[in-house]
Amino acid sequence: MTEQIYYEDVAEGGEITMLVKEPTTRQLVRWAGASGDYYQIHYDKDFAQSKGLSGVIVHGQLVASFLGQFLTDWIGDKGSLRRLTCSYRGINFPGEAITCQGKVTKKYITDGEHFLDCTVWAENPKGEKTVTGKATVILPFKD
Amino acid sequence: MMENSMISEEYKNRVGEEWEVGVYDIEKGMIRQFVQAVADPNPRWQNEAPPGFILTVGGEQFGQLLGKVFPAGLLHGSTELECYQPVRAGDKIKVTVKLADIRERLSARTAFVTFDITYINQGGEMVARCRQKMVGYDSGGQA
Numbered sequence: 001m002t003e004q005i006y007y008e009d010v011a012e013g014g015e016i017t018m019l020v021k022e023p024t025t026r027q028l029v030r031w032a033g034a035s036g037d038y039y040q041i042h043y044d045k046d047f048a049q050s051k052g053l054s055g056v057i058v059h060g061q062l063v064a065s066f067l068g069q070f071l072t073d074w075i076g077d078k079g080s081l082r083r084l085t086c087s088y089r090g091i092n093f094p095g096e097a098i099t100c101q102g103k104v105t106k107k108y109i110t111d112g113e114h115f116l117d118c119t120v121w122a123e124n125p126k127g128e129k130t131v132t133g134k135a136t137v138i139l140p141f142k143d
Numbered sequence: 144m145m146e147n148s149m150i151s152e153e154y155k156n157r158v159g160e161e162w163e164v165g166v167y168d169i170e171k172g173m174i175r176q177f178v179q180a181v182a183d184p185n186p187r188w189q190n191e192a193p194p195g196f197i198l199t200v201g202g203e204q205f206g207q208l209l210g211k212v213f214p215a216g217l218l219h220g221s222t223e224l225e226c227y228q229p230v231r232a233g234d235k236i237k238v239t240v241k242l243a244d245i246r247e248r249l250s251a252r253t254a255f256v257t258f259d260i261t262y263i264n265q266g267g268e269m270v271a272r273c274r275q276k277m278v279g280y281d282s283g284g285q286a
Contacts, residue, residue: 027182034173034180036203051216060219062181065195069183072194077187081194085223 004076007107007114007141016102016118019070023058025094031062058092063122063131070100071120075137082115083136090130092122099123102135114141149254149279150245154212157242162208164201164238164260171232192230197262197271198222200230201238205260205275208240212256213279220255220276228270235265243274254279 023031028042037059040047048056064086071081092098102120109115115138122131174192177199178185185193209217230236244257255278262271 021182023182027180030176030180034176035199036201037206038203039206061195061198061222064198064222064224065177065181065183065193068193068195069181069185072183072185072187080229081226083223083225084194085221087221088219 004078005074005139007116007139010104010107010116010139012104012107014104016070016074016104016120019066019073019100021066021069021098021100022096023062023092023094023098025056028056028058028062028094031059035059035061037061053091055093058094058098060086060088060131063088063092063098064133066098067100067120067122067131067133067135070102071118071135071137075139078140080138081135082138084120084133085135086131086133088131090124090128092124092130096125098130114139148215148281149213149247149252150256151212151214154242155245158245159242161239161241164204164208164240166235166237167200169200169230169232169234169236174232190232192232194224194226194271197226197230197236198224198273200236200262201240201260205238205240205258209277212242213254213277215279215281217280218278220278221274222276223274224271225273226271228264228268230262230264230270234270236270237263239263252281 042059045055100122102118104116104118106117118135120133120135121129124130177196178188239261241259243259246255258275260273264270
């Protein structure tokens with residue numbers, strides 16, 4: 001997709017290329033089918049409203065998968081995502097932008113593998129961090 | 144509602160127990176369905192599945208277990224995913240879930256439940272593992 005990034009190209013504190021996703025209700029239905037998560041809060045507006053919400057909400061694990069895409073887009077074909085943690089702190093509604101962002105917190109070499117630790121998050125249009133987490137990726141290196 | 148109905152009585156004393164969720168043949172079509180649901184256009188995902196895909200393997204059966212554990216309602220607290228090797232079409236993945244921890248906060252009418260899920264391939268290798276933390280609440284509480 002994009003040019004391969006290498007361990008040497010990245011500095012601690014560096015930002016990860018942002019990814020903006022805007023899931024529709026149709027995408028939530030697709031996700032329900034793909035994930036097997038048929039909780040009605042994600043497709044039945046009356047049910048969602050009975051739970052005190054204004055409408056259906058985006059599945060947390062879909063946002064986690066957006067963060068996965070955000071990271072795999074950035075690390076390229078030769079990179080691998082080793083660890084991703086996500087805490088679901090807020091709500092995303094379909095039709096609204098979800099902006100995936102992150103920063104490199106640490107780079108280190110262990111057993112010949114070149115690791116980056118990152119902090120990652122997803123924001124809603126109000127600027128609230130609805131999902132926050134940490135990631136560890138392995139990048140190729142130039143020798 | 145009983146004061147402690149956030150978790151069904153049946154599961155309260157089963158911390159440490161492990162269940163086999165199922166054994167799944169990973170097909171190219173499942174990977175395609177996943178990347179369409181995420182709307183991830185990366186051409187890398189043909190035979191190789193994106194890291195987040197594994198979260199959906201056995202997802203429907205895990206959801207059925209959650210429905211039994213939390214009779215009233217639940218929220219997703221967090222996901223901690225570790226990937227050790229890529230999952231590919233043709234793999235046969237055995238999914239096992241352990242009820243790792245239950246912490247009830249009766250004053251807040253919530254219960255924090257930790258599930259540890261492991262994913263083992265046809266060669267007996269662990270390809271990924273995931274810790275899912277769920278928050279159960281009773282009908283007196285609000286999401």
